[in-house]
Amino acid sequence: MSLLTEFKQIHLTKVEAEMRQFLRQQTTDETLLKSMLYSVDAGGKRLRPLLLLATMAGFNQKITLGAYQTAAALEMIHTYSLIHDDLPAMDNDELRRGIPTNHIKFGAGMATLAGDGLLTEAFHLLSRAELSTELRLLLLQNLAKASGTVGMVAGQAADVQGEGKLLSLEEMAFVHQRKTGALFTFALTAGGLLAEQEESVVDLLQTLAQHLGLAFQIRDDLLDVTATKDELGKNVGHDATLNKSTYPALLGVAKSSQLLAAELAATKDCLKTLQMTSLVKPELLMSLIEELTLEVQA
């Protein structure tokens, strides 16, 4: 078994358990709980919690309960954003991760509330995490900033307004740095903060995250063009239907692939620089980055 596969098996189970346990404990309404757990349990790659935990492990730190709770809060934020993004009022997607989207299953009203619930309980969980009061507050501020109106919500807002418009490469990078990059940045920097790293190291993690986030988004755009519905677990060609600006639409598939390769190279450069600091075990992070590359080539 690869190092990464083993890492996933050991640690993601605990992140998932934290999410489920907290939501069960904090939710009185059964349908609301079902609706939230439906999307939480729909799985996905858990890329953001993995990035957080792999970063922490890279600094040779034992992963604590507080880290699992931070990773769980992060994944709850990501999950809420998918539920709201899929709503008829937004992207109007009917399929995600191979199963019907939340609003198809529970109705748009309940799906809206499931998103609101996950968002609120993410901050609730983090505010109660097993961490020093200072670190809890710092992580809370960072998560709110990453997921809020200079971060993810701003990206979503630009995305909604960008439908039917042809964005420039810069405008598209702006959207993606917020829509995807912000939570990636939180994942990496939170991993550094949980490992008690100094500011210069956390700054390097942030730069790495920005390249990785962009790479991830180009990859996502490419898959929407090149993959099949079965491979992806969601409807493909959806971006084109919504007339969204994507990298393949703007640059073509070949140039987009080149840009992806360049961003991945920049990511790996950052990782090398970080190895000259206290990041003594970069293997997991490297495997995660490799996994991204492989998926697109396959």
Added chain:
Amino acid sequence: MSLLTEFKQIHLTKVEAEMRQFLRQQTTDETLLKSMLYSVDAGGKRLRPLLLLATMAGFNQKITLGAYQTAAALEMIHTYSLIHDDLPAMDNDELRRGIPTNHIKFGAGMATLAGDGLLTEAFHLLSRAELSTELRLLLLQNLAKASGTVGMVAGQAADVQGEGKLLSLEEMAFVHQRKTGALFTFALTAGGLLAEQEESVVDLLQTLAQHLGLAFQIRDDLLDVTATKDELGKNVGHDATLNKSTYPALLGVAKSSQLLAAELAATKDCLKTLQMTSLVKPELLMSLIEELTLEVQA
């Protein structure tokens, strides 16, 4: 000028300034900012911030910047809940406070994001408030609990599922304790915590808030039946259209008014008990409670 009117003029301006300033500072997307400020500026009675600040003042405490920020966060949570509650997927309301609802003005996608943004930035603002780290975290935990899936979101979920069903009086109280009562409870208890009151006093504030929340909801139901669209600034008779269980529908107008009077009496009893503790200036809270009664009689 009455004591309450003067109090509103002095303090609500500061709460509103905190909301606007923080949102402007934390929002890059102009349309998103416009959409959030549209609902923030639509005003309303600011009952929750008023309750918080009047409680603090009742303990003869000077109102601090941290208190204004807490009150601002609370009003942002309330505002987000109204935007989402009005959405086509939820109550499908087109008019609130005399003007078109957020989604009528900005579209359902942007309105969903404006709600998500206000919700996230409320916790962001509170996480940065000028308060000790301990008090910030305690208030954050309380606000998340009050607005989350044992609180307001649970009430909304029960409300969505209750459409078309005739609820019992107990079931209706359950919904309202969450939908309205939870944020009222936060307002009163936060006022106590900001005034550094001991647990027994905060518990009394909680009991007062529960009676007041129920009174407020009965009043709201009554107004939907008895007031005109112009008086209310929103479409009336809407509950009946949605086939919602309301106090007038279940008990009739006369019995509902009696129940309202009973809850208000219980509220005043709590206030009297609190005057035997450190609540030395109950006048503002009393005026606020009186205002509620007057509006229904008018």
